[in-house]
Amino acid sequence: MSLGWAAMAALLLPLGLVPLGVEPRWIAGLGDSWEAAHLASRSLSIAQAISAYAVLQAMVFIIVFLVTCIPVIRRWVTPRSVRRSRVRRAAMQQFLAHGLHTTEHRTGVLIFAALSDHQVEVIADAGIHDRVDRDIWAQAVDVLTERLRSGDAAEGFEAAIKIVGEVLALHFPPRANDINELPNRLVEL
Structure with a gap:
């Protein structure tokens, strides 16, 4: 994204200087105070310009690239x-990489927070997603997002996990022969 903004700025911003009469002497070493009035010197002036x-x-390009590499600015200039x-x-990718789709009843749920992008996602496998109203997943996202904003990530994850756990318990209550098919853990990338 930074490269795109830098390229766009490098192509467009200097065009704004053309009406002002860009001259080589604006940049040290490219022009001097002496000009030749002969026609042969015209190609030299064009080359300098x-x-x-x-x-x-x-x-x-370099300035805009460096500025847009700052995380806050990069998030601000990247479309939502x-x-x-x-x-x-x-x-x-994480849902699949951690095998959350491999449970017997397809009940894997991933709560994902991208801190640098300020975005939260809840991914539920087909077995549970089809049985639950979308508002429940939105509620888990809202609770986590609110707590992340206030700086309490641990409490936010606990609240979101509680919501998801209640939904799983409601639709897939524990059975006598139940085993935990997936590790319940926080993964930081």
């Missing part, structure tokens, strides 16, 4: 839909 423009583009899509994809 193009060089000045290229140097401006490079400077703008892009962040949401990335987090959703990462959550789904």
